[in-house]
Amino acid sequence: MLTLKYITENTDEVIARLAKKRFDGAAIIAQVIELDVLRKATQTKLDNSLAEMNNLSKEIGLFFKQGKQAEAAAAKENTIVLKDNIKIFDDKLSEIEQKLNELLVLIPNLPHASVPEGKHAEDNLVERSGGEIPALFEDAVPHWDLAKKYDLIDFELGVKISGAGFPVYKGKGARLQRALINFFLDNAREAGYLEIQPPYVVNAASGYGTGQLPDKEGQMYHCTIDDLYLIPTAEVPVTNIYRDVILDEKDLPIKNTAYSACFRREAGSYGKDVRGLNRLHQFDKVEIVQIQHPDKSYETLDQMVIYVQTLVEKLELPWRILRLCGGDMGFTSALTFDFEVYSAAQERWLEVSSVSNFENYQANRLKCRFKGADKKTQLCHTLNGSALALPRIVAALLENNQTPEGIRIPKALIPYTGFEMID
RNA sequence: GGAGAGGUGCUCGAGUGGUUGAAGAGGUACGCCUGGAAAGCGUAUAUACGGUGUGGAAUCGUAUCGAGAGUUCGAAUCUCUUCCUCUCCGCCA
The missing domain is CATH 3.30.930.10 (Bira Bifunctional Protein; Domain 2)
Structure with missing residues (x-):
């Protein structure tokens, strides 16, 4: 499949070249780009939540080591919402990536410049x-x-x-x-x-x-x-x-x-x-x-x-x-x-x-x-x-x-x- | 097909819940040393995505210990599913 990077950086060129293969890529590529933006945003959110979770976990570990049971329990409370968010972002990211892949697989390779025009x-x-x-x-x-x-x-x-x-x-x-x-x-x-x-x-x-x-x-x-x-x-x-x-x-x-x-x-x-x-x-x-x-x-x-x-x-x-x-x-x-x-x-x-x-x-x-x-x-x-x-x-x-x-x-x-x- | 064991980085090999992307060794690369080489010493040695950013420098975050799901605040480490490898038995070219 074409690389996402190439599609996003050379969108117009890709659409024009696909036309030679008698493939109308405008709609599908627009979708790909839209999904890619969403993908990046979602991953950033997910990564931030995961980072926060990792920090909290380390803290909780430290509290236990120091015998601070109350503090540990309090910190645990904070993970509940975070955990829900992670699950939501993670599911969403998987869904986006799957859709993106399904679309990318539908796009044929770009013809070389020397490929002659023609239908049959x-x-x-x-x-x-x-x-x-x-x-x-x-x-x-x-x-x-x-x-x-x-x-x-x-x-x-x-x-x-x-x-x-x-x-x-x-x-x-x-x-x-x-x-x-x-x-x-x-x-x-x-x-x-x-x-x-x-x-x-x-x-x-x-x-x-x-x-x-x-x-x-x-x-x-x-x-x-x-x-x-x-x-x-x-x-x-x-x-x-x-x-x-x-x-x-x-x-x-x-x-x-x-x-x-x-x-x-x-x-x-x-x-x-x-x-x-x-x-x-x-x-x-x-x-x-x-x-x-x-x-x-x-x-x-x-x-x-x-x-x-x-x-x-x-x-x-x-x-x-x-x-x-x-x-x-x-x-x-x-x-x-x-x-x-x-x-x-x-x-x-x-x-x-x-x-x-x-x-x-x-x-x-x-x-x-x-x-x-x-x-x-x-x-x-x-x-x-x-x-x-x-x-x-x-x-x-x-x-x-x-x-x-x-x-x-x-x-x-x-x-x-x-x-x-x-x- | 039946019974058992196991799958960790380029390779070997530790690691049974808490800074472990992962000890140690080997290999490889670069540097020092040498007239040159070896030995020795030092340093480095995964991939992907994302953030900031520049001349595609750099830096931070996240994920990855066969694959997938689960338990947990936290898993290479526990549970389940699955794939694969090895040993023994059976069967067969």
Whole structure:
């Protein structure tokens, strides 16, 4: 969430910038500021009462020590009213703080100055692109047909076992998955990321820390018996490693990578673009996460984008990078670049990665701070990106590399798959 | 799942109702000492919010001894709830 301090000190600027995200913040921010004034006044009253109480208690203790029972009893009388006041102020303060928090959580992150204006995905800017869109032979088919033809992925079997959106990978299909995961993890390690194996279920505090809760409550699978959530991305457990942590400035940037299965309910997105691997309830992804000094986070964002670019290039896929517009960006992000690869048989671009700088928005919730040489603690900046999400990469790989003789595996991947063709 | 023990600051570790934000030790930082280093000596070493205030100096107040609630004039210390850790038993990959 945004820091209270920033909102109160830059009110007009905040409202203006939120407009780019198509968020009308005027009313809610007015409420926040009003509550903040009330909060300060209430805390001052509470603190004064508590201080008085502490003094009285010390006095009473002294009276008892000196055997002055009468004086002690008299002083006790004075605490009665004070005690009532403390209770009133304390309750009021808690109530104000809770309300304030409820409001702050509703305000999205501020978009970076470079975020383009716009409402929809069509307004995103193509930053740059590369690779070649292949010319397919006449009988080329989409990946779901290829998956069937070569017995790589069984969607119907997944329906039987679990439901729609839970495919079963088989044979070279399964091996291709494993190869991609290892390929991505090895590349990340070589780029300086520490490999992490996180839990796949998290508690509510973690969901809250990275912003999935309460905003996207319905998008996560929830195990109600234990009140745990299946992770929608490794970002959640990995970033929460640094919840309530004060890092040493020397340790920045923190670079972590993790493979995980990802679980998403995708409520409300049935019907469109869900064919084959395009949208699943369970999928595999390798994530990269960085925690960085505020002065360096945009430099880091660029490096992460370039890193992801090297991956799609090694996989010989036609790619493009989009700078997301204000209306299409995520709630918690300040600047996001999406990666898309072209899926030649479907003849459409598929999103395979999203790389974002959250600035201190997540860190403020997480209480992830660092302390530098000046002994001051301040919030870190957090960044993350997919590197990469598997299903759509697989879709594009299958479709783009199909030949009448079989499906060609890109050179960089062959050491990982152990085979050159799917036939 | 059954029985017991415990959760204190960066770490270890005292502390069972009254200046305890918290002894002591270690670690770390700075200073002194030294040709340099070690040892030794000295000093410092949490976070959040609020008040006064300046160049984001400083200073005062409040809270925090796993978390939440309670008893009391007063709780790290007593009671309850809850989470977690450890030991033993059972069960299982």
